[in-house]
Amino acid sequence: MAASHENDSEMDCSDNEDCYEDYNDYYKDEDSDVEHVDPKKTDPEYFEYKCLSEEEVERLLNETVENLSNHLRISLPLAKVLLHSHSWNSIEVIRKYEENPQQTLISARIDPPCPPKNVIFSPTHLTCSVCVTLHHVDRFFHLSCSHMFCKDCWTMHFEVQINQGISTAISCMARDCVVLAPEDFVLKHLQHKTIIREKYQHFTFQDYVKSHPELRFCPGPNCSIIIYSKDIKAKRAFCDQCKTIFCFRCGCDYHAPTDCQVIKKWLTKCADDSETANYISAHTKDCPKCHICIEKNGGCNHMQCYKCKHDFCWMCLGDWKSHGSEYYECSRYRENPNIAHESVHAQAREALKKYLHYYERWENHSKSLKLEEQTLEKLRARINQKVMSGLGTWIDWQYLFTAANLLAKCRYTLQYTYPFAYYMDAGPRKELFEYQQAQLEAEIENLSWKIERAETTDRGDLENQMDIAEKRRTTLLKDFLDV
Amino acid sequence: MAALPRRIIKETQRLMQEPVPGISAVPDDSNARYFHVIVTGPEDSPFEGGLFKLELFLPEDYPMSAPKVRFITKIYHPNIDRLGRICLDILKDKWSPALQIRTVLLSIQALLSAPNPDDPLANDVAELWKVNESEAIRNAKEWTRKYAMDN
Incomplete structure (x- = not known):
C-alpha cells in the first residue's frame, strides 16, 4: 500500500475475488444480451467495504509499514511512527520524507528539534x-x-x-x-x-485503527470487527458478525440523507430539549398580556392569569370580553388561527412548535420501527403455523420476510429525513424534499398496511408496493444524499 | 508500607541541606511522602509579605507520576481555585520523572509572580484579572493580608 495505488489494488484482490471476476467474465460471454447495471451509478447507497478481523487489520497495517520501510530504507518501528503521525498516508510520508527527511522526523517526534550534544x-x-x-x-x-x-x-x-x-x-x-x-x-x-x-x-x-481513516471499529457491543474501506464517506456499513448497521464515517447509527454533523446536532438537541419542550408545548401557553407561562390545569377555556389577572381565551388567546356567550368553542380561533401567533413570545413558541413537528415524526417512525419488529415476530409465528398445517412451504412465504425487511429499511430512511428537513433552509429545494418525503411516507404506510394484512393481500400487489416504496426511497436519496 | 525509594530520601536530604530561598518543605513525622510546605509570596507581587501553606504528597508511583500539591492558605489567584488546587502544566500532562519536589515548588512560586489568566482555574478571578487588573491585584493584596499574614 505504501508505494503506489497499484500495490493497493493488488492487495485487495485476494484469490476469492479473482475467482469472482472470472465468474463475471463467464456470464458476460454467455449472456451478452443481459444488461449489467452498475450499482455504483444506480444505487446512491452503494458502498464497497470489508469486515476484517483484528488479525487481518494487523496484517494490513504491517504490510503498509513494511512497504514504507522498504521504500524509504528506514526501520519498521520508525516507519510505524511516521505512518501513525500522518494518518497512514504513505504517499504523504514519502513526499515529505524525500523532500526533507530531517524535518519529517522532527515533526513526527522521532528526532529531537535540536540534535543532542x-x-x-x-x-x-x-x-x-x-x-x-x-x-x-x-x-x-x-x-x-x-x-x-x-x-x-x-x-x-x-x-x-x-x-x-x-x-x-x-x-x-x-x-x-x-x-x-x-x-x-x-x-x-x-x-x-x-x-x-x-x-x-x-x-x-x-490508536492505529483510530488514526487510520480507512478503518473503523464496529460500534456493536463487544464486537471486534473492523470495517475497511477506501471510500471514506458517510455510507452504510453492515457488520457481518454482530449485524450492526452504522455510518462508516462517524461510527454512529446510519443516518442518510442527513450528514454526520447535522445528525450530531439533531441528536444533541433532542437529548437536551425534547422532554421539557414536549411538556411545555403540550400543557402551557404564555399569558397574552404579561407573557408569564401558564399551565392549564382545568377544562375551562376562560382563563384568568394568576399574575396580572387578565381574562383571556385559552384557544385564541384573545381578550375574554369579546367572547360573550360562546363558551365551549371559540369561533375566533376557527376564523383565524394565526391570531395566537402574533406576539414576539409566540414566535419563540413557534420555533419550538417547528422543532416538535419534526421531533414527533422522528420519534413516531422510531416507535413504528419497533412495533413493526413485533409484527414481524407475529408473522413468523403465523407462517410457522401455516407451514406446519400444510399450507405451502417455507419458500412460499419467504417474500413476506423480504417485505418486512424492506419496510424497516424504508422507514429507517424516512425517520432520518426529518432531521434533514428540520435544518434545511426554506425554498424550492426544501419544497421538493418535503414533497418526496410525503410520497415516501405514503408508500411506506401502504406497505405497512399490506404487510399487516398479508394473508388477504395478493402477493403480486404486495410485491408491487415493495417496488414502489423502494423506488421512492432511492429517488429521494439520489437527489439529496450528498456524501 | 514499602521501603522509601532512594530518590525520595535523596530529595528530602537535599531539601533540608540546601533549602530553596523562600521555600520550606518538611516531611511529616508519620509519613515521609507527605510534606508541609511554606512558600513566601515573591517580591513585587501582590502576594509579597505573605506566608502560604501548602501540602505536597508523593504518590506511590512517584517520580513516574507527579506529586499532588494544594494550597492550604486561601489565595486570590487566577490559576488556584477555592479548594487550593493549582492549574500548572508540570503537575499534569507536562510532568516528567526528571522533575523534582524542588522544581515543582519553584514553578509554583513563579506562578505567584506571573499569574496566567488565559489558562484559568478560578474563572471569576481570571475574568477580573483580565478586565480590571488593578482591582484584581487589590483583591489579591487584601487576601494576602487577611489570610497569609497571621502568625
Whole structure:
C-alpha cells in the first residue's frame, strides 16, 4: 500500500475475488444480451467495504509499514511512527520524507528539534537522574534525544503511562523532551511483563485503527470487527458478525440523507430539549398580556392569569370580553388561527412548535420501527403455523420476510429525513424534499398496511408496493444524499 | 508500607541541606511522602509579605507520576481555585520523572509572580484579572493580608 495505488489494488484482490471476476467474465460471454447495471451509478447507497478481523487489520497495517520501510530504507518501528503521525498516508510520508527527511522526523517526534550534544567522556558508571542510583553504563538506555535513564526507570515509566491508557504518545522522561518512545523500545523494556505488554499492544492497536481513516471499529457491543474501506464517506456499513448497521464515517447509527454533523446536532438537541419542550408545548401557553407561562390545569377555556389577572381565551388567546356567550368553542380561533401567533413570545413558541413537528415524526417512525419488529415476530409465528398445517412451504412465504425487511429499511430512511428537513433552509429545494418525503411516507404506510394484512393481500400487489416504496426511497436519496 | 525509594530520601536530604530561598518543605513525622510546605509570596507581587501553606504528597508511583500539591492558605489567584488546587502544566500532562519536589515548588512560586489568566482555574478571578487588573491585584493584596499574614 505504501508505494503506489497499484500495490493497493493488488492487495485487495485476494484469490476469492479473482475467482469472482472470472465468474463475471463467464456470464458476460454467455449472456451478452443481459444488461449489467452498475450499482455504483444506480444505487446512491452503494458502498464497497470489508469486515476484517483484528488479525487481518494487523496484517494490513504491517504490510503498509513494511512497504514504507522498504521504500524509504528506514526501520519498521520508525516507519510505524511516521505512518501513525500522518494518518497512514504513505504517499504523504514519502513526499515529505524525500523532500526533507530531517524535518519529517522532527515533526513526527522521532528526532529531537535540536540534535543532542555529543557526550565525549565515557565513564563506566552513571547516576540515573530519576532513581538517583549509580548503575553500570550498560544498564542505561536512551532515545534519539540521548537522554540517559536506567532500564528499571524506563520500565516503571512505561508501566505507569500504559496504566493511564497512554501508548503511542509515551514520550522520553526528560523534562520538556518531546521525543516519542517507539514500539520496539517500549516492548524491549516490558519483556517479562506479559499483562502490561498485552495492554500496551491493545492500546497501540486501538490508536492505529483510530488514526487510520480507512478503518473503523464496529460500534456493536463487544464486537471486534473492523470495517475497511477506501471510500471514506458517510455510507452504510453492515457488520457481518454482530449485524450492526452504522455510518462508516462517524461510527454512529446510519443516518442518510442527513450528514454526520447535522445528525450530531439533531441528536444533541433532542437529548437536551425534547422532554421539557414536549411538556411545555403540550400543557402551557404564555399569558397574552404579561407573557408569564401558564399551565392549564382545568377544562375551562376562560382563563384568568394568576399574575396580572387578565381574562383571556385559552384557544385564541384573545381578550375574554369579546367572547360573550360562546363558551365551549371559540369561533375566533376557527376564523383565524394565526391570531395566537402574533406576539414576539409566540414566535419563540413557534420555533419550538417547528422543532416538535419534526421531533414527533422522528420519534413516531422510531416507535413504528419497533412495533413493526413485533409484527414481524407475529408473522413468523403465523407462517410457522401455516407451514406446519400444510399450507405451502417455507419458500412460499419467504417474500413476506423480504417485505418486512424492506419496510424497516424504508422507514429507517424516512425517520432520518426529518432531521434533514428540520435544518434545511426554506425554498424550492426544501419544497421538493418535503414533497418526496410525503410520497415516501405514503408508500411506506401502504406497505405497512399490506404487510399487516398479508394473508388477504395478493402477493403480486404486495410485491408491487415493495417496488414502489423502494423506488421512492432511492429517488429521494439520489437527489439529496450528498456524501 | 514499602521501603522509601532512594530518590525520595535523596530529595528530602537535599531539601533540608540546601533549602530553596523562600521555600520550606518538611516531611511529616508519620509519613515521609507527605510534606508541609511554606512558600513566601515573591517580591513585587501582590502576594509579597505573605506566608502560604501548602501540602505536597508523593504518590506511590512517584517520580513516574507527579506529586499532588494544594494550597492550604486561601489565595486570590487566577490559576488556584477555592479548594487550593493549582492549574500548572508540570503537575499534569507536562510532568516528567526528571522533575523534582524542588522544581515543582519553584514553578509554583513563579506562578505567584506571573499569574496566567488565559489558562484559568478560578474563572471569576481570571475574568477580573483580565478586565480590571488593578482591582484584581487589590483583591489579591487584601487576601494576602487577611489570610497569609497571621502568625
